[in-house]
Amino acid sequence: MFASVERFEIIPDITRIIEPNSSELSTNKREGSLSMKEEAERIGMPEHWRPPKIEGEWGNKSFISVEQLTANDFAEIVNMATRIRDTRMSKEQRALFELKSWLFPLSMQTAFYEPSTRTRTSFEAAAQILGLDVVSNPDMIRMSSFSKGETVADNAIVMGEISPVIVQRHPEVGAAAIAAFALQSMTRCDGTKPRVINAGDGIGEHPSQALLDITTIIWEKRLKNANDLHRLHIGMLGDLKHGRTVHSLTKSLNCMGGPAVFYFISPEQLSMPQPIIESLTRGGQSEVVVTGDLAEVLPSLDVLYVTRIQNERFKDLDECRRYENLYRITPEIMERSKERFNINHPLPRRGEIDPRVDSDPRAAYFRQVGNGVDVRMALLCCMFDRPYPNFRNWYK
Numbered sequence: 001m002f003a004s005v006e007r008f009e010i011i012p013d014i015t016r017i018i019e020p021n022s023s024e025l026s027t028n029k030r031e032g033s034l035s036m037k038e039e040a041e042r043i044g045m046p047e048h049w050r051p052p053k054i055e056g057e058w059g060n061k062s063f064i065s066v067e068q069l070t071a072n073d074f075a076e077i078v079n080m081a082t083r084i085r086d087t088r089m090s091k092e093q094r095a096l097f098e099l100k101s102w103l104f105p106l107s108m109q110t111a112f113y114e115p116s117t118r119t120r121t122s123f124e125a126a127a128q129i130l131g132l133d134v135v136s137n138p139d140m141i142r143m144s145s146f147s148k149g150e151t152v153a154d155n156a157i158v159m160g161e162i163s164p165v166i167v168q169r170h171p172e173v174g175a176a177a178i179a180a181f182a183l184q185s186m187t188r189c190d191g192t193k194p195r196v197i198n199a200g201d202g203i204g205e206h207p208s209q210a211l212l213d214i215t216t217i218i219w220e221k222r223l224k225n226a227n228d229l230h231r232l233h234i235g236m237l238g239d240l241k242h243g244r245t246v247h248s249l250t251k252s253l254n255c256m257g258g259p260a261v262f263y264f265i266s267p268e269q270l271s272m273p274q275p276i277i278e279s280l281t282r283g284g285q286s287e288v289v290v291t292g293d294l295a296e297v298l299p300s301l302d303v304l305y306v307t308r309i310q311n312e313r314f315k316d317l318d319e320c321r322r323y324e325n326l327y328r329i330t331p332e333i334m335e336r337s338k339e340r341f342n343i344n345h346p347l348p349r350r351g352e353i354d355p356r357v358d359s360d361p362r363a364a365y366f367r368q369v370g371n372g373v374d375v376r377m378a379l380l381c382c383m384f385d386r387p388y389p390n391f392r393n394w395y396k
């Protein structure tokens with residue numbers, strides 16, 4: 001069990017907002033459907049359109065990118081997730097009862113055009129614990145009218161009539177922005193505006209994963225404030241080019257002031273996209289090390305965030321196979337790392353972490369999955385404008 005982090009503080013002088021990086025709309029075409037660029041033209045969405053910044057006001061806004069958040073927005077989610085985790089870990093049945101009706105009788109839809117285990121189920125579990133009704137669409141490609149040629153934009157509008165929040169995953173960059181733009185002029189019969197949460201858009205972003213990854217680092221390392229974050233040496237390993245989780249996590253850490261050093265460890269062909277690296281060096285808070293050599297940097301690392309080679313993003317599978325066995329975390333590698341080291345991974349894994357590592361207490365990747373429920377509960381509370389209270393104070 002973790003030690004409780006009572007309140008994670010952002011030190012005012014590092015509450016910087018990073019400016020959005022442009023992310024190109026995908027021009028990939030799938031049989032019988034429009035590309036995201038064609039969808040944008042069809043609904044009149046300007047190039048590089050983004051929903052508004054959150055800046056403490058989550059209500060009525062879609063959440064498609066960590067670039068919408070300030071450092072204080074991250075801290076709000078971390079602190080609320082910590083309160084939720086404490087409540088869920090307590091024996092107080094009354095608290096659990098209260099929890100089950102916190103957002104009743106609202107509803108949430110999941111719309112997944114790409115497979116998922118963790119993101120969809122943890123959003124659905126989070127919603128159910130909060131008393132939301134859940135409408136689940138785990139296979140939009142085959143089991144929705146998308147298969148008959150309905151666009152992502154029209155699908156979003158239809159789902160927005162049914163539920164005020166849609167959690168959407170899609171294999172193409174820009175699909176979340178298309179849905180958010182299509183929803184922005186809608187008002188539901190109860191006066192609320194439907195919104196979308198980006199649960200992953202191709203190689204673009206996975207912002208709720210970044211929230212849970214940041215929270216996991218803070219909980220595992222028992223950090224009290226963002227200055228503690230600046231002491232960490234954080235490595236990211238694997239397919240940093242196609243991995244949307246590492247894109248969102250890097251931008252998020254930078255927004256919170258950054259670790260002491262970012263280590264981007266990958267083969268040169270799969271390196272972190274240059275615009276993301278440039279946005280970090282512009283901020284000037286963190287040193288950046290780009291390397292292919294894990295052994296060289298391993299002894300310095302406090303956290304290593306491992307990712308798999310994203311085989312579904314390669315056109316040439318032979319090329320993909322060349323990278324698959326380059327890195328493998330084994331018990332022998334763990335022996336060469338710091339005593340208070342942590343391994344994170346968004347999962348699923350392939351061969352990059354040996355299952356023998358699972359029993360090492362420093363392997364945090366399965367705990368990371370569980371944290372997703374608390375964090376997504378916090379996110380839903382914010383998006384429905386019902387910040388979760390501190391139950392422990394209620395009992396005093």
Ligand code: CP
Nearest residue numbers: 116117118119346347
């Ligand atoms: N971490 C993550 O996005 O996992 P899923 O693809 O299973 O949702």
